[in-house]
């Protein structure tokens with residue numbers, strides 16, 4: 001596939017949290033394919049404390065040294081003012097925004113018993129509110145341009161749950177709902193939104209896995225999917241992909257055949273108990289693609 005097919009030359013991409021880890025890999029690859037890149041990073045620690053300009057500057061320098069176009073931004077995604085500043089950097093420097101990769105993130109891992117409200121709120125503020133603010137600032141421009149490509153960064157932690165991450169898994173699952181609804185609302189204006197659940201070696205994960213595993217999990221193995229999802233002719237919208245170590249897979253929601261009781265006869269606890277095996281049997285389970293299909297699946301036996 002050539003750069004012309006990707007349609008990224010001259011497009012402007014904003015990557016949040018691009019001063020390191022996955023965001024840096026995305027930024028470098030977008031630039032390599034000819035996109036103008038805004039490298040946003042607050043430049044703090046992985047727990048959301050601190051800030052600085054060095055991380056974003058370093059990635060901008062790397063892109064420029066390789067002959068690409070990039071501008072740095074040091075705002076926080078977690079305030080409206082910060083997010084507006086990030087998108088303004090794109091507009092002021094490159095004239096518009098075509099691509100937004102919501103990637104910035106932090107961790108405040110603790111078992112639920114020990115989790116404080118601050119740990120909870122800060123994680124929601126960066127992941128959920130951050131994606132909301134940045135997308136909110138980019139959305140009117142994308143609608144006006146009738147062109148937009150958005151990627152949201154979820155996590156297996158949200159899809160499956162993960163011990164010690166009630167705050168993070170809530171935020172990451174929230175981003176799936178956000179992205180799937182944005183996909184529906186952006187469709188008519190050629191704005192495509194997709195979601196990734198990556199796994200990669202970064203400062204977030206380096207203490208969790210041994211070196212031989214981390215070696216297989218380079219962020220560079222995630223970035224190609226993100227760049228592809230933001231290419232011009234992509235006809236994919238509202239999908240979820242797990243990606244890492246060279247493995248890329250689409251994730252779907254399955255609904256068991258279950259039981260279909262007659263609502264006119266009432267539904268009792270005893271009915272649930274009697275049908276428990278059927279309800280949980282995933283034989284012949286179906287993929288559901290929309291809320292309409294879901295509602296229809298619930299009603300079809302009695303309408």
Ligand SMILES: NC(=O)c1ccc[n+]([C@@H]2O[C@H](COP(=O)([O-])OP(=O)(O)OC[C@H]3O[C@@H](n4cnc5c(N)ncnc54)[C@H](O)[C@@H]3O)[C@@H](O)[C@H]2O)c1
Pocket residue numbers: 016017018019020021022023040041042043044045046048055075076077078103104105106126130153154155156197198199200201202203204205
């Ligand atoms: N690494 C993994 O295995 C993995 C797995 C699932 C999801 N993720 C998600 O991928 C994204 C990138 O994570 P990573 O692993 O590269 O970690 P990372 O810590 O290297 O990258 C996150 C970046 O976001 C920046 N950031 C934090 N708060 C910010 C804010 N308020 N405004 C702007 N920038 C901010 C940080 O400075 C950092 O550079 C995160 O959303 C993370 O939750 C990572």
